[in-house]
Amino acid sequence: MRGAKGRSDRDLQWRFRLEGRCKTMGLFDDDFYSTRVSKRSKETGGSRFRSSGQGSTLRVALISSAASAVIVALLFTLMGGGGATGRSAKPALTGGQSLVETSERIISAAEKVRPAVVSVINMTNAALDLQDSDKELDGGEIPYASSMGSGVIFQKKGGKAYIITNAHVVQDAARVQAVLVSGKKKEAKIVGMDVVTDLAVLEVDDKDIEAVVELGDSEKIRDGEMVIAIGNPLGFGDSLTQGIVSNKKRIIPVSMNQDGNYDWEQEVIQIDAAINAGNSGGALVDLNGKLIGINSMKVADMGVEGIGFAIPIDNAMPILKELLAKGKISRAYMGIFTLDLQTYLEAQTDVSDDDAGSSEEDGKEPSADDGSAAAAEPVVPDGVYDGVIVLEAVGPAMDAGLVAGDIIVQLDDKPIDSTLALRKYLYNDKKIGESLKVTYYRKGDKATLNVKLQEKPQQSDDEETGAEGEK
Structure with a gap:
C-alpha cells in the first residue's frame, strides 16, 4: 500500500x-x-x-x-454561388468579380490601350522664335514656351492615322508633334478643331503605328464603375491612373475664353482618377480596354482632389466625324454681341461692377464710338429681369433690324434668360438657313422680327464672342 x-x-x-x-x-x-x-x-x-x-x-x-x-x-447555394462548383474561393466584388480578376483586367486594358495613346507637343510662334536656329524639335528636350498634352489614335485610313485630342491642347499652335509610346516623334497636322466642344483631330502618317483604340459606349457606363485614365501628365508620357465614375452625366459651365463669363455648358463624365496638366486629350477607358471618354479638365482649387472630367465618346464622335469631313463644325449664326440683362442690372445697382464688362473678344468696354450699348443705353421695362442686351448687331441680325440697346427675351417664343441660353438654343435647336423669331424690347416697347440664320463665318471666331460666337 x-x-x-x-x-x-x-x-x-x-x-x-x-x-x-x-x-x-x-x-x-x-x-x-x-x-x-x-x-x-x-x-x-x-x-x-x-x-x-x-x-x-x-x-x-x-x-x-x-x-x-x-x-x-x-x-453558398442561397447566396447564388451554386454555379461556382470546383472553383477556388476568391474575395468577391460586386457582380461576383474577384479582386484578382479586376487587377488582371486593369493590366490587360492598359496593355491594350497604351500603344494607341500619344503625347502631343504644341509649339507656339513664341516658342519657335525662342528656339535656336540649329536646334530641331526632335532633338530630345521639349523647347521652352511649348506645351504638352495627350491624344488617342482612333482611326487609320489611306496611309494616315488620326488622333483625338482637346482643342485647348493645340490652340494657337504653330507646329504640332505627336510622340508615340515608343518615343518616336511625328509631325502632326491639325485637321480641324472645335472650341465649343473642346475637341480636335490631328493627322500623322501611319508608319510604325499598329494600335488603334477600340471605341466603347459611354451611354452604358454606370456610376461607380472602375475606369482607367491614360495620358501624359506633367510630361510623364504613358502614365496610367485608376479610379471610378463619380457621375456619368455631369453638366458643368465652361468659359471658352477664360474671362470668367460662362459661354457654354458641357456634359461630361466625372471621375476620381488622378488628372493633371498634360492629361488633357488622353484616353478614359473601361476595364475591357474600350475608349469611353476623352480626359478634358479637372477642378484645381485649393484643397480639392479627385474631381476630373472627360468628354463622353458618344458625344464626341459626331463632332469628330464632321471635323474629319469638313475640318470645322458648321453652326447657325445670328450675328450679335450680347450682355446678360441680369449682369447689367447688378452693375446698375453697384452689386457687381466687375461682371458688367463687354463680351467682345478683346475684352474692351463698349463705347459710343464703336456703336455698342454705350451709344444706345437700354431701357428696361418694369418687371423684366431676364434676357440679353444687344451690344452690337452684325450680319443677319443687322439685316433683320436689331440694333444696340435692344433687349432680347424670347427666341421662337422660348424664354431666353442669358447669353448661354441663347447660344444653346441656336446650336442645339436651329439649323443654317432657318428663320428665327426674335422677341425683344426697344425703348420699353415689345416687338418681334425674324432673322434668317447663316453659317457662322470662320473669321467670326476672332471677331465675336457674343451670343452665339465662340473663342
Whole structure:
C-alpha cells in the first residue's frame, strides 16, 4: 500500500506540474484542451482508451464536420454561388468579380490601350522664335514656351492615322508633334478643331503605328464603375491612373475664353482618377480596354482632389466625324454681341461692377464710338429681369433690324434668360438657313422680327464672342 500510495502521490504531483505548465503558457485553460487524463483510463491501459474514448470523439467530430459542410453548402447555394462548383474561393466584388480578376483586367486594358495613346507637343510662334536656329524639335528636350498634352489614335485610313485630342491642347499652335509610346516623334497636322466642344483631330502618317483604340459606349457606363485614365501628365508620357465614375452625366459651365463669363455648358463624365496638366486629350477607358471618354479638365482649387472630367465618346464622335469631313463644325449664326440683362442690372445697382464688362473678344468696354450699348443705353421695362442686351448687331441680325440697346427675351417664343441660353438654343435647336423669331424690347416697347440664320463665318471666331460666337 505504501508503494501504491507513493506512486499515487508522485502521479498526483506530476499531474499538477503538467497542469501548471499549460496554465502558465496561457494557451488554453478549459477541460477540452487540458492535459489531464482520468485515473480510470490510466489504470485500464491505452487500448481501451483508443477503442472507447477516442472512437466516440472521432464519431462526434465526423458528425460535426458533416453537419458543418451541409450548412456551408446550403448558405453558398442561397447566396447564388451554386454555379461556382470546383472553383477556388476568391474575395468577391460586386457582380461576383474577384479582386484578382479586376487587377488582371486593369493590366490587360492598359496593355491594350497604351500603344494607341500619344503625347502631343504644341509649339507656339513664341516658342519657335525662342528656339535656336540649329536646334530641331526632335532633338530630345521639349523647347521652352511649348506645351504638352495627350491624344488617342482612333482611326487609320489611306496611309494616315488620326488622333483625338482637346482643342485647348493645340490652340494657337504653330507646329504640332505627336510622340508615340515608343518615343518616336511625328509631325502632326491639325485637321480641324472645335472650341465649343473642346475637341480636335490631328493627322500623322501611319508608319510604325499598329494600335488603334477600340471605341466603347459611354451611354452604358454606370456610376461607380472602375475606369482607367491614360495620358501624359506633367510630361510623364504613358502614365496610367485608376479610379471610378463619380457621375456619368455631369453638366458643368465652361468659359471658352477664360474671362470668367460662362459661354457654354458641357456634359461630361466625372471621375476620381488622378488628372493633371498634360492629361488633357488622353484616353478614359473601361476595364475591357474600350475608349469611353476623352480626359478634358479637372477642378484645381485649393484643397480639392479627385474631381476630373472627360468628354463622353458618344458625344464626341459626331463632332469628330464632321471635323474629319469638313475640318470645322458648321453652326447657325445670328450675328450679335450680347450682355446678360441680369449682369447689367447688378452693375446698375453697384452689386457687381466687375461682371458688367463687354463680351467682345478683346475684352474692351463698349463705347459710343464703336456703336455698342454705350451709344444706345437700354431701357428696361418694369418687371423684366431676364434676357440679353444687344451690344452690337452684325450680319443677319443687322439685316433683320436689331440694333444696340435692344433687349432680347424670347427666341421662337422660348424664354431666353442669358447669353448661354441663347447660344444653346441656336446650336442645339436651329439649323443654317432657318428663320428665327426674335422677341425683344426697344425703348420699353415689345416687338418681334425674324432673322434668317447663316453659317457662322470662320473669321467670326476672332471677331465675336457674343451670343452665339465662340473663342
